[in-house]
Amino acid sequence: MALSPVEVERQERCGRDRKATGEQRRCNHVYKRVLVKAIVCVKVGVMPAATTTPVVDLDAAFAALGDPVRRALVSRLAHGDATVGELAEPFDLTQQAISHHIGVLRRCGLVEQRREGTRRPCRLRTAQLAQLSTWIDEQRRAWHDRLDALEQHLSDEAAR
Incomplete structure (x- = not known):
């Protein structure tokens, strides 16, 4: 036809x-x-990333880590994989609330969740955290250089 x-x-x-x-x-x-x-x-005017690994959106990741519960979840997942039920135990929050927090962390690329039968363990994506750490280290280096230059300038001015 x-x-x-x-x-x-x-x-x-x-x-x-x-x-x-x-x-x-x-x-x-x-x-x-x-x-x-x-x-x-x-x-x-922004060049796309040339890597095949998912790139962390720094703004979303830092916004997600701005919540103390999410920071605690990331700290817990640094020790090993855990289900939402296991993650909810130390908090006075429902599993639904913890699932919401995990969803935020998952959308910004810091956590992945997989299926193992009826379980859905969460895993911290350490490569994504390394990207955040790299950005923080770059900023720290830049500020140290600026402060060293300021200190040098002030000492030169005082010597005159």
């Missing part, structure tokens, strides 16, 4: 060729999302 030109254009626009497998359609969808992100990055 022949398709009208309008239907052909619509299928090409949607990326859904009748012959395409489900995997090809998923790849097309991912490619379109990456392409849209790249276009947005070019328009905004």
Whole structure:
């Protein structure tokens, strides 16, 4: 059966060729999302990351760590994987509230949750924390350099 030109254009626009497998359609969808992100990055003037690992959104990560409960959850997960029930034990919070906090940490890339039968243990993504640590170390170095330069300038002024 022949398709009208309008239907052909619509299928090409949607990326859904009748012959395409489900995997090809998923790849097309991912490619379109990456392409849209790249276009947005070019328009905004920001270069997209060239790594294949998820990049931590620093603002979202620091905002998530601004909550004391989430910081405590990250500290607990630093000792090993735990389920939401295990994470909720030391707090006077419901499992639903802890799940919400885990969701925030998961969306900003600091925690991952996987399925093991009926359990869903959470794991801390240490590589993502390392990115935060790297940023903090860069800022610390820059401020130390600035303060050293200021100290040198003040001592030069006092010597005159």
